[in-house]
Amino acid sequence: MKKLLFTLIAALFMSSLVFAQIRPYDKRGVNVFENPKVDTLKFNGIKLKVGGAFTQSWQSLQETNTAAPKLVSGVDQNKLVALSPGFNTANANLFLDTQLEDGVYLNLTMYLSSRHHNETWVKGGFIQFDKLPFLHSAFFDNIMKYATLKVGHMEINYGDAHFRRSDNGNSIYNPFIENYIMDGFATEIGAEVDVQHNGFIGVFGVTNGEIKGDVAKVAPVAGAGDGKHHPSFLGKIGFDKQLSETVRLRITGSGYYTAGAVSNTLYGGDRGGSHYFSVIENAISTSTAFSGRFNPGFTNKISSLMGNVFLKAGGFEWFTTVESSKGASLTEKVQRTASQFATDALYRFGSKENFWFGARYNTVKSEMLNAADVKLNRFAISGGWYVTKNILTKAEIVNQNYDNFASSDIRNGAKFHGIVIEAIVGF
Secondary structure, eight states, X not given: OHHXXXXXXXXXXHHTOOOTTSOOSSGGGTTOOSOOOOOOSOOSSOEEEEEEEEEEEEEXXXXXXXXXXXXXXXXXXXXXXXXXXXXXXXXXXXXXXXXXXXXXXXXXXXEEEOSSOSSXXXXXXXXXXXXXXXXXXXXXHHHTTTEEEEEEEEEOOOXXXXXXXXXXXXXXXXXXXXXXXXXXXXXXXEEEEEEEETTEEEEEEEEOSSSSOOOOOXXXXXXXXXXXXXXXXXXXXXXXXXXXXXXXXXXXXXXXXXXXXXXXXXXXXXXXXOSSTTTTOSSOSGGGOOTTOOOOXXXXXXXXXXXXXXXXXXXXXXXXXXXXXXXXXXXXXXXXXXXXXXXXXXEXXXXXXXXXXXXXXXXXXXXXXXXXXXXXXXXXXXXXXXXXXXXXXXXXXXEEEEESOOTTSTTTTOEEEEEEEEEXXXX
16 A cells, blocks of 8 residues: 555656656647757656646537438438537547656657547657767767757657647647648658757658558559558758747748658548547548548658748737648559648737637648549637646637538538637646
């Protein structure tokens, strides 16, 4: 009993530790992008920090579509699920952060409850080197004053939008309920080097280009995919500077490229799911976890570019994304294009900026396989309150339209609108 009590007390103590090189899972992590090069916790033995994030939502969303009936065994596959106002099952994350050595950290993130997986699921993990003390080299010590090396099965650093998205139960960084319509996010196996110096940011990474390990040989498709697991390359260059006491400006350009993959998931790699539950779907199941999003289906070849601008002036914040992507699936012989534009403006107020209101506009245009080009538009208004640095409540009014989808597609003439409210805890 004494051992159990000691263990519980130790776990609670460790949960209060802060590793400056790991982004905090509370309000302090808002508007944090690449992990900062600071060192506030000296190493005097292995330490474990236990963290968590929980999101409980209530929604009232109305939906319609005009798709032609598509009968399968007498059931119309294009008939939308009937929705009513109500609570959704809560999303939950578990974080384990460990300091292994001076400047060496290990992260493991798990989804305890999500739309896409009802069971506990490992999102990913990585080892992060901010120092290389085991090399005993002054040369590398100087390099690591500006560089960070990450290796693992981890969230890729493509663009800046992924730093502001909701990640299953971890919704405390996102001033809105959902992520972008075309959600550029994936976990892949690889390595990344970040360089930060006097406002300059440089990132280069190499990954396996797929959401999981795969050694199976796949037959090539003549004139299309070669069936090989090619590496993916990603990069970022930019500037992030506190120009004055109240003004911060960040401008970055990012790219992602792979010559071929069996199943690339750059726009479908979220194993948590959308926070708009069951809209424009014909069933409620784990397979329909990405409601309100659009995946262009570039699972083989893909080339994507993203530009981001972030400006904070006092309580005012402006974040904009411009994205262009080109790619194809394993069986497509001609590559298609997709583009995205998103911009949001917020005003944070209160003595500690614990309150905000804001608006976001998001539009996507995409070429479809053997069909006309399509367009999706979303407009959202949000407001929120950080009750404490660990507790957040936010609400959003949303309206989304789907244009020019084929009459046989469930998204033909689709639209949804309504309100979603979330309560979030992060520590």
